[in-house]
Amino acid sequence: MFHFISLLGAQSESAACQSLLELDNGIRILIDVGWDETFELEYLKELERYAPTISLILLTHPTLSHLGAYAHACKHIPGFRSIPTYATFPVISLGRLLLQDLYLSTPISHGHLLKLDALTIPASPAFSQPALPAPTPAAPEGSSSWLLNPPTSAEIESFFNRIIQLKYSQPHPITFLPSPITITAYSAGHTLGGTIWKVTHGQENIVHAVHWNHSKDHHISGAAFLQPNSQTVSTETLGKPSALICSSTQPDLDLPLPPLTRRTRDEALLATIKRVAWENGGTVLISTDSVARVLEIAYFLEQTWRKDSTLAGIRGPNGRKGVGLYMAGRRGKRLSKAVGRMMEWMSDEVLKALEASERLQEESKAKAQEQKQSRKKGKGKQQNEEAAQKVETAGPFDFVHLQILEKRKSIERLFDGSLDISEKPLGMVILAADKSLEWGFSKEILAKIAGEERNCVILTEKSGSGIGKELWNEWQANVAGKSYSDGIKLENQQKELKFSKRIPLEGEELNAYNAFMADRMALQSARTNVIQTTGPAGIITTGHEDDDDVSSSDDDEPDSDSEKQGKSLSALTLKKTAPGMPLVAGQTVDIGVNVLIKGEGIYDYDVRQAKGRNRMFPFMPKRRRVDDYGEWVRPDDYIRAEERGEDVLDGDDAEKEKKAPALAERIMGKKRKWEDLTPGKSADANKKKGKAGKLLSGSDADSGEEEEEGEVVESDAEPESDSEAELESQFHLPSKLLDETQTITLNCQVTYIDYQGLHDSKTLQNLLPKIKPRKLILIAGTTRETDSIASYCRNLWTPKTPRAQREVDIYTPQNGETVNASVDTNAWVLRLSDTLVRQLKWQNVGTLSVSPALGILKITQTPQPGDEPDAKRQKMDLVTSSTAVIRPVSTDTDALTPITLDTPPALMAAATRASHHPILVGDIKLPDLRKALQQRGIQAEFRGPGQLLCDGAVMVQKEGGTGRLVVEDRGGGWRGGLWKRVREVVYGGLAVVVGGN
Structure with missing residues (x-):
């Protein structure tokens, strides 16, 4: 069975992608946890509904549309972070930086605080239907602007450290599920580490290829569909899948100009830069x-600046330098470091450049000695030679000309001329996120350059919303008759830009927020306990659990109920809520001594009247994950510091790092943060020791780097309001969103140059027939794009005769629609009853065991919510006072209802056995048969393809087409019983299945 559900991305203007694969035994695989630039929590409701039943997660690309909601889900959806997640190393590293940059750049991504609605868990045979608390009361007035607490950089680090790394073309079996599956990652192009997933489960061979690029880019190779030096798709990799889930995105469909190739797009980009920045100083x-x-644009521009002395180094008019090249982003320096560890994932062009740079570095060492001995050259000439040597020996992603700006103050100083750079450039080229111009530094830079005609905005991708989409529509409507490098000019167009800030709550708003959050957190805790009790479908949970299976002999006494055990010793806690009595939907529920673990701010509990294990301090052991090779190893325990994106401290810094925690003030349940004041010392003293005493994580890892010549110096002499430490210090405070609208006048130029690196309509039309899928599911595109490629495929695979069936089934689902894309076979997965299993008689055939089975099919009744065992009912008693029964989502009942094969009645079994003939099961190989005959004293020789002559009288022949084995007497074989002895040896290699059980 294979059902497909598109949670996000099917026939939608939004680029967010979330796909759900449903397999046998309740296995659900979530592929991608995408979001878009609107950051609407409505998009994540379906994800939250299905979260308790998800078995594992696969991530494809390090982009907002593919993993933008991953950190949010890990923090705010109970149990989501414990779901096993798989991705390639670049997707993990770059995705971590993306989300850290996102939450530091815009508070819109933090999400508005909404009430938690009762979940509707989709029906699944492997997931029982628990009861969860009812919704919380309605939020107070004015709460629409309240914000959730976003994940910090440290939390994002921990979320991504849990992801399991995979390599390309390496099958990875997953055995902890109810039925084993195999996942394999293949190169998808488009992004560094981008993945095409192949999922194999029984007869299902599913390929998930969303947002891939068949063509090569400068820094990465194309998708792995075609074999090297061939135009065919191998069936051993991605060819002839039972189901192909493919994106229908076609960037060239809406272009008013002919599409660009890689060479022509680079030429158009350079022509625009030279016209705007070099000629006009814009x-x-x-x-x-x-x-x-x-990375594609930065690599191309960096290499161009190295080769083009006009843009990089030769003095222009008025003694000013060429064109300045900048990249604005809060994780720019960490990005340049991280990419240096991913060279093996890049194209051959980059690898060759890396080898050449390493060779030149060795040669430069010898030249350095000669330059030291020769001091006759002028100072200016010597500096020029050193600069040229530095460029020659730089690696592919050692940014020599590209300068990184990580703070808002640096951008302001760049435009007002106060930034500490070597020389003021003639013009500037700035790479900034995001493509939608709705968050990141791109919006702020747009506000600064929009009013001048000499400036230009280059759109590299088509955005689904925001100011980026509005500018693309303007370019699409007015570019007719022009070229990509010309662009269009905007004249006095008014646009409103919305700048958002996170403001802490005060006064009455803060009191209302605290009261609301008390109800919400209690409900979240109760719901988490229920989810941990049932666990995600088909996996072994790793969270903490109550050890309800082990208890003392006193637990059976009537007074040992947890709701009657003890009272708290803390008067302060009594004022909040009674101990062990968390607030759930406005009511209190007693959880007994477990409040010492699950309660907040409770450190003592009266157990003088308790009995049994309720008298002891609660202990919640971790359920260990075990497979055929033993206990699972936590990969994050063995990740090196440089793989996490951190700097390794050595020498005196490491010693200071070890002694730093000893200076922290000890507070119960909390640790002093590194940016807090050390007791007895002033803020200035702590600031001077900042580099020696704080952990090098996040952007702080870059603060200790040595400045290089030409590098932008971001001075910290003045306090920065947008520093990472100050921004994250507000993440834990109750806050609201404050929007400020700024109206700008657009007089600048706008053009579009496609750098998104995606397949176009021509690629889909050429490659899909070579892949030859049995079923094709089209997602990740607009309605027009999906209908366009679906219509082409239907015409391509139209049956040649009226009675013939269509070669490929094509599906174009909507969001939330379930597609039954199972393999069309007569094979079914059955459950054998215990009575039938005891009657089976097994025979060995090679490495397998076979047995005849005679039974009758029965439909197993699905357990109802009230049919849980007593132990499970006891675990759910804590929420029975105010519960809402979860109703299953209506799905295909035939696929979800288990079928059981049970023993038939005696009379039916006897009649059926009498009509059955013996069946021979097995496959005899002639070399093995020859060896068995020789052991019986019979001379056997090969006499042609598939023929074995025994003692010159009996011929054993195996037909090539059907595998049928024929034992023939060539004359004299009946004498002495030779023919019978040969037949006995042949039968000895087969299993004779007779009758039934």
Whole structure:
């Protein structure tokens, strides 16, 4: 069985992608946890509904549309972070930087505080239907602007450290599920580490290829569909899948101009830069993402600046330098470091450049000695030679000309001329996120350059919403008759930009917030306990559990109920809520001594009247994950510091790092943060020791780098309101969203140059017939794009005769629609009853065991919510006072209802056995048969393909087409019983299945 559900991305203007694969035994695989630039929590409701039943997660690209909601789900959806997640190393590293940049850049991504509605868990045979608390009361007035607490950079680090790394073309079996599956990652192009997933489960061979690029980019290779030096798709990799889930995105469908190739797009970009920045001294804003496609543009421009002395180094008019090249992003420096560890994932062009740079570095060492001995050259000439040598020996992603700006103050100083750079450039080229111009530094830069005609905005991707989409529509409507490098000019167009801030709550708003959050957190805790009790479908949970199976002999006494055990010793806690009595939907529920673990701010509990294990301090052991090779190893325990994106401290810094925690003030349940004041010392003293005494994580890892020549110096002499430490210090405070609208006048130029690196309509039309899928599911595109490629495929695979069946079934689902894309076979998965299993008689055939089975099919009744065992009912008693029974989502009942094979009545079994003939099961190989005959004293020789002559009288022949084995007497074989002895040896290699059980 294979059912497909598109949670997000099917026939939608939004680029967010979330796909759900449903397999046998209740296995659900979530592929991608995408979001879009609107950051609407409504998009995540379906994800939250299905979250308790998800078995594992696969991530494809390090982009907002593919993993933008991953950190939010890990923090705010109970149990989501414990779901096993798989991705390639670049997707993990770049995705971590993307989300850290996102939450530091805009408070819109933090999400508005909404009430928790009762979940509706989709029906699944492997997931029982628990009862969850009812919704919380309605939020107070004015709460629409309240914000959730977003994940911090440290939390995002921990979320991504849990992801399991995979390599390309490496099958990875997953055995902890009810039925084993195998996942394999293949290169998808488009982004560094981008993945096409192949999922194999029984007869299902599913390929998930969303947002891939068949063509090569400068820094990465194309998708792995075609074999090397061939135009065919191998069936051993991605060819002939039972189901192909493919994106229908076609960037060339709405273009008013002919599409660009890789060479022509580079030429158009350079022509625009030279016209705007070099000739007119303007500023070029290139809007792109922050970690993925920006690498393609940054690599190309960096290499161009190295080769083009006009743009890089030769003095222009008035003694000013060429064109300045900048990249604005809060994780720019960490990105340049992280990419340096991913060279093996890049194209051959980058690898060759890396080898050449390493070779030149060795040669430069010898030249350095000669330059030290020769001091006759002028100072200016010597500096020019050193600069040229630095460029020659730099690696592919060692940014020599590209300068990184990580703070808002640096951008302001760049435009007002106060930034500490070597020389003021003639013009500027700035790469900034995001492509939608709705968050990140791109919006702020747009506000600064929009009013001048000499400036230009280059759109590299088509955005689904925001100011980026409005500018694309303007370009699409007015570019007719022009070229990509010309663009269009906007004249006095008024646009409103919305700038959002996170403001802490005060006064009555703060009191209302605290009261509301008390109800919400109690409900969240109760719901988490229920989810941990049932667990995600088909996996072994790793969270903490109550050890309800082990208890003392006193637990059976009537007075040992947890709701009658003891009272708290804390008067302060009594004022909040009675101990062990968390507030759920406005009512209190007693959880007994477990409040010492699950309660907040409770450190003592009266157990003098308790009995049994309720008298002891609660202990919640971790359920260990075990497979055929033993206990699972936590990969994050063995990740090196440089793989996490951190800097390794050595020498005196490491010693200071070890002694730093000893200076922290000890507070019960909390640790002093590194930016807090050390007791007895002033803020200035702590600031001077900042580099020696704080952990190098996040952007702080870059603060200790040595400044290089030409690098932008971001001075910290003045307090920065947008520093990472100050921004994250507000994440834990109750806050609201404050929007400020700024009206700007657009007089600048706008053009669109496609750098998104996606397949176009021509690629889909050429490649889909070579892949030859049995079923094709089209998602990740607009309605027009999906209908366009679906119509082409239906015409391509139209039956040749009226009675013939269509070669490929094509599906174009909507969001939330279930598609039954199972393999069309007569094979069914059955459950054998215990009575039938005891009657089976097994025979060995090679490495397998076979047995005849005679039974009758029965439909197993699905357990109702009230049919849980007593132990499970006891675990759910804590929420029975105010519960809402979860009703299953209506799905295909035939696929979800288990079928059981049970023993038939005696009379039916006897009649059926009498009509059955013996069946021979097995496959005899002639070399093995020859060896068995020789052991019986019979001389056997090969006499042609598939023929074995025994003692010159009996011929054993195996037909090539059917595998049928024929034992023939060539004359004299009946004498001495030779023919019978040969037949006995042949039968000895087969299993004779007779009758029934």
